[in-house]
Amino acid sequence: MSSVTLKKVSKRFTNAETDAVDQVDLEINNKEFLVILGPSGSGKSSLLRLIAGLEETTGGEVYFGNELVNDVSPRERNISMVFQNFALFPNMSVYDNIAFPIRASGQDSENLDDEVKRIASMLQIESLLDRKPGELSGGEQQRVSLGRAIIKKPKIFLMDEPLSNLDASLRAELRAEIKKLHKELGITFIYVTHDQTEAMSMADRIALIKDGKLLQVDKPEVIYNTPNHSWIGSFLGMPAMNLANSSDLGDSISAKKGASVIGIRPENITVSSEKSKLTGSVISIEYLGDSQILNVKVGKSVMKVKVPNDSKYSVGADVNLDFSDDSLRFFSDDGKYVK
Amino acid sequence: MRVPYIFLVPSLLIIFLALVGPVFQSFLLSLSEFSLVNPSQTPVGFQNYIGLLSDSIFWRAIQVTLLLVFGSVFIEFIVGIFLGLLITSSGPKARTWFSSIFVIPIAVAPIVTGVLWSPNSFFDDLNTLLYYGLSLGTYIDTSKPFTYYSIIMLSDAWIWAPLFMLVTVAVIRSIPKEQFEAADVMGASSFTKFQKITFPAILASPAIVVTLLLRTADAFRMFEVPYSWNFWLGQDAELGAPVDTVSVLMWKMFSSTLYDFPIAQITAMAILLLVVTLTTCALVLRRSSSLMD
Numbered sequence: 188m189s190s191v192t193l194k195k196v197s198k199r200f201t202n203a204e205t206d207a208v209d210q211v212d213l214e215i216n217n218k219e220f221l222v223i224l225g226p227s228g229s230g231k232s233s234l235l236r237l238i239a240g241l242e243e244t245t246g247g248e249v250y251f252g253n254e255l256v257n258d259v260s261p262r263e264r265n266i267s268m269v270f271q272n273f274a275l276f277p278n279m280s281v282y283d284n285i286a287f288p289i290r291a292s293g294q295d296s297e298n299l300d301d302e303v304k305r306i307a308s309m310l311q312i313e314s315l316l317d318r319k320p321g322e323l324s325g326g327e328q329q330r331v332s333l334g335r336a337i338i339k340k341p342k343i344f345l346m347d348e349p350l351s352n353l354d355a356s357l358r359a360e361l362r363a364e365i366k367k368l369h370k371e372l373g374i375t376f377i378y379v380t381h382d383q384t385e386a387m388s389m390a391d392r393i394a395l396i397k398d399g400k401l402l403q404v405d406k407p408e409v410i411y412n413t414p415n416h417s418w419i420g421s422f423l424g425m426p427a428m429n430l431a432n433s434s435d436l437g438d439s440i441s442a443k444k445g446a447s448v449i450g451i452r453p454e455n456i457t458v459s460s461e462k463s464k465l466t467g468s469v470i471s472i473e474y475l476g477d478s479q480i481l482n483v484k485v486g487k488s489v490m491k492v493k494v495p496n497d498s499k500y501s502v503g504a505d506v507n508l509d510f511s512d513d514s515l516r517f518f519s520d521d522g523k524y525v526k
Numbered sequence: 527m528r529v530p531y532i533f534l535v536p537s538l539l540i541i542f543l544a545l546v547g548p549v550f551q552s553f554l555l556s557l558s559e560f561s562l563v564n565p566s567q568t569p570v571g572f573q574n575y576i577g578l579l580s581d582s583i584f585w586r587a588i589q590v591t592l593l594l595v596f597g598s599v600f601i602e603f604i605v606g607i608f609l610g611l612l613i614t615s616s617g618p619k620a621r622t623w624f625s626s627i628f629v630i631p632i633a634v635a636p637i638v639t640g641v642l643w644s645p646n647s648f649f650d651d652l653n654t655l656l657y658y659g660l661s662l663g664t665y666i667d668t669s670k671p672f673t674y675y676s677i678i679m680l681s682d683a684w685i686w687a688p689l690f691m692l693v694t695v696a697v698i699r700s701i702p703k704e705q706f707e708a709a710d711v712m713g714a715s716s717f718t719k720f721q722k723i724t725f726p727a728i729l730a731s732p733a734i735v736v737t738l739l740l741r742t743a744d745a746f747r748m749f750e751v752p753y754s755w756n757f758w759l760g761q762d763a764e765l766g767a768p769v770d771t772v773s774v775l776m777w778k779m780f781s782s783t784l785y786d787f788p789i790a791q792i793t794a795m796a797i798l799l800l801v802v803t804l805t806t807c808a809l810v811l812r813r814s815s816s817l818m819d
Contacts, residue, residue, distance in 0.1 A: 241707050262713040274704035278726035287722070292713035332708075339712060 189252065189342035189375045191215040191238060196247035198233050198399075207233040209399035210247065220369050220376040222390035226422065227381055230399035232347055235379045239345050240264050251343070262292075264343075267336035271348040273328040275320035281307075281331050282316040288339040306334045309371075310364075326357040333365075337372065344369075346378045350385060362388055383423055387411070395419055417518040420450045426480055428452050428516070431488040440464065446517030446525040453480065453493040455514035458500075463509035465490075469500050483508065556794035562787035574794035584795070587778040588802065593675065594752070594774060595745040595806070598682035603738065605683055606690020607728060611720075613691065614698045625695070629688045636685060640754030643681035645674075674755065681751050686741060690734070697731040698724060735814040742810050746803040749776040775799050 192215070198208040207230045215221045225231040236242040238249060240261040249256050256264055267288075275284050285303050289295060307313045310330045320328055329349055336344060349365070350358045366389050369376045380386055386393050387407045394404045403415045414420040420428030428450045433440065440449060458481070467485035474496070481492040481500055485508070492508060500506065517525040556574055560567045578584045613624050631639070641647055645668040653665035668674055701723065709719045728734055752774045773781070779795050782788060 239707075239711060241710065261707075261710045264711075266711060268708065268711045270704040270708060272702060272704055274702060274708040276705060276709075276723060276726075278730055279722070287709075287714075288712035291709065291715070291718045291722075335708075335712070345711075 190217045191343065191375065191377070192250040193234075193238075194248045194250070196234075196237060196249060197245050198230075198237055198242055199245045206230075206245075206399050208237060211396075211399075211401045213394060213401060213404060215375060215377060218373055218375055220366070220378065220389060220391040221394060222386040222392075223377065223379045223394045223396060224383060224386040224390075225381065225396040229396050231379045231381075231396050233399075234396065235345055235347055235377060238343075238377060239266055239268055265341055266343045266345055267339050267341035268345040268347065269329070269332050269336050269349045271351050273320070273325075273332045273352070275328055275332055275335070277320055279319070280316065281312065281318055281320065281323070284320065284331055285316075285334045285338055287335060292339075302338060303334075306337055309337075310334050325353050326361065329353065329361065333368070337368070341374065343375045343377065344372070346376070348380055349378075351380070351382070358382075358385070365389065383425075387423075395422075397422075413516065413524065414450075415524040417448055417450060417522040417524075420452075420516065420518075424452060426453050426491045426493070429456075429488075429490045430518070431485070431490065435487040436465065436485060440515070443517045443525050445519055447520050448518040448522070450516040450518060451490075451510055451514055453491040456490065456492045456508050456510045458492065458494060458498075459507045459509040461507065463507040465508040466505060467508065468505050469502055471502060472500060481506070552793050553797060555790055556797055558790050560788075560790040562789070564786070567790075570790075574791050575798070577791070578794055578798065583773065584778065587773045587775050590752075591746060591748070591774045591776075591802075592806075594678060594682070594748060595742060597675065597679035598686070598748070599738070599741050599745050601679055601683035602685075602687040602741065603690055605687040607694050609687060609691035610694025610698060610728075611724070613695055625691075628691055631685050632688045634685065636682075636750035637754060639681050639685050640751035643677055643684070643751070644754045649677075678751055678755060682745070682748060689741070690737060693731075693733050693737045694728055697728050697733055701727050735811070738814060739807055739810055743803055743807050746799060746806070747776060748774055749780070752777055753780075775802075 191213075193211050193213040196208060196211045196213075197206050199206045209230070211234060223231045223234060233242060237244055240256065240259060244257060251264065276287065279287065282303055285306060286299055289299055289302070303316070304313065307316055310333060312327060312330050312334065315323060315327060315331070320331065323331065329352075332349075346365075350361055353361065362385060365376075365378075369389075378385075378389065390407055392404055393407055393410050395402045395410065397418060403410055403419060410419065411423055414423065414428070417428075417430055421430055429452070430448055430450045433447055433449050436449065465485050467483040467490065469481050470484050470489065471482045473480040473482070476496065478496050479494050479498065479500075481494055483490045483492055483506060490508065492506075494500070519525055555567075557571060558567045558569045559573070609624075609628050613621050613628070616624060634642075649666055649668050656662050657665045666673060668677065705723050706719055709723060714722070775795065776799075779792050779799075782792055782795070
């Protein structure tokens, strides 16, 4: 069993005033692709390093399956890890880098050569085996680092922002490959990123973390559609969810009991020609290629509205905004989701 | 002529005056006979060089110099790396103590080091202790070539090992910590990490190679340490014949001045020393850059 269970796991670094990871309870299922998503400094990498054993917990328990691993060293945890800066060994060839985990743990066998070559061809780096990491591009280096992590046949595969050092097109390409890899290997993947596109496109479930606290763990579509905190609404989505005080929007929308903040996603608002729920004036337009974002001032707040790229609006014009009541989300004063 | 080159003229002129000129003039001087006793400069061709190269004492001095240069640079290189590893692997408090203590020898004047390590200051007492104090019936015979060469190398390494230590520490600090963490996760032992990450990084570091070159070139000018031994080992040698076994080239040049101050001859020696130094450095550079690849 390679499930991972965190029970009230905390980490406070020496001399720090707050916990980098604050009482996190999390269950990661066997063979799941879990993405830990959060802004920089949220403690997501620390959480991953606690799972890897590269940091010691200052509270709580980490279980792999049913086994408590708090005091188990990283090398005995049967994990593999991929780092943001690749962490390849610069003095070894690509071949030796990939073979490293097997040789280092003294399991050198006759099959090693076949194994290295099989993995290299899987990652399309067979032609690079004799080169040194310094001669490779970033994408190739990350492939090597994936290969080095795969050869170990770990039970749990950890990735710490593996694509953040790569350029956009390469990221999209490797995203698909990592997803494919997860299917082929059939093991638990835990993937840390600050990039919501990565999280949305790859994850079975996303764990959202902010200021060391776990806010929500669920499927991407659930998190996107029903964020359990207004902050998640404003963090996810490009552009993010519109959040407005219900009092600012006038009487046309009735807020649920106990809710003071109303959220609605820009793509759920349409501009209608007739008089509708809200009226406002366009204060600026962002052209995004496949769509346009209108910034519409409604009462005291500014709403973002996603409209087709061929629609024609001008700054200063008055527009009527319409939406279905189902797309509204309600939050309390302290940001909690109100059902 | 293109205009930009004109702007180079002043600096080229200075370089020629300060660098190329003197070397060239020295070379001319070495082709003549010129001393304080005989101050008229008469050209003698390669007489001075022929004289030197057929002088067994000169060859002996070259041998001694090369032996001491390679011996001491090698020892300080190894010891320096070891000290650097010791510092980087110790705790924060020990690290501060270690690094401040280990660095001290660099600040000690080489002549003081030479005297400190020479027979009449240290080994006399040590031998007294060994022979009489502890009644071991044995002592360290500093008049044996193996012993004194080793001690001279050690004392030079004692001065300069901290330099390699500082560079090693800097190199180790510059290795991304993720490399060690990756190795940890991959199941590597501490020894494997040293063997596969730390040590190759040290050897492949340009900083270490530059330090090695600087030290090699500088070691050819080694003088104070052998000098402080000369008078002791030279006791048995004939007066006025500084032919004792620890004559480094520098000593040979220094001692040649004793009678008639043969400036031209000394210049010839200096130029040969320059040639030996440059050749050695070129070889070291070649060797180490092949290591770096």
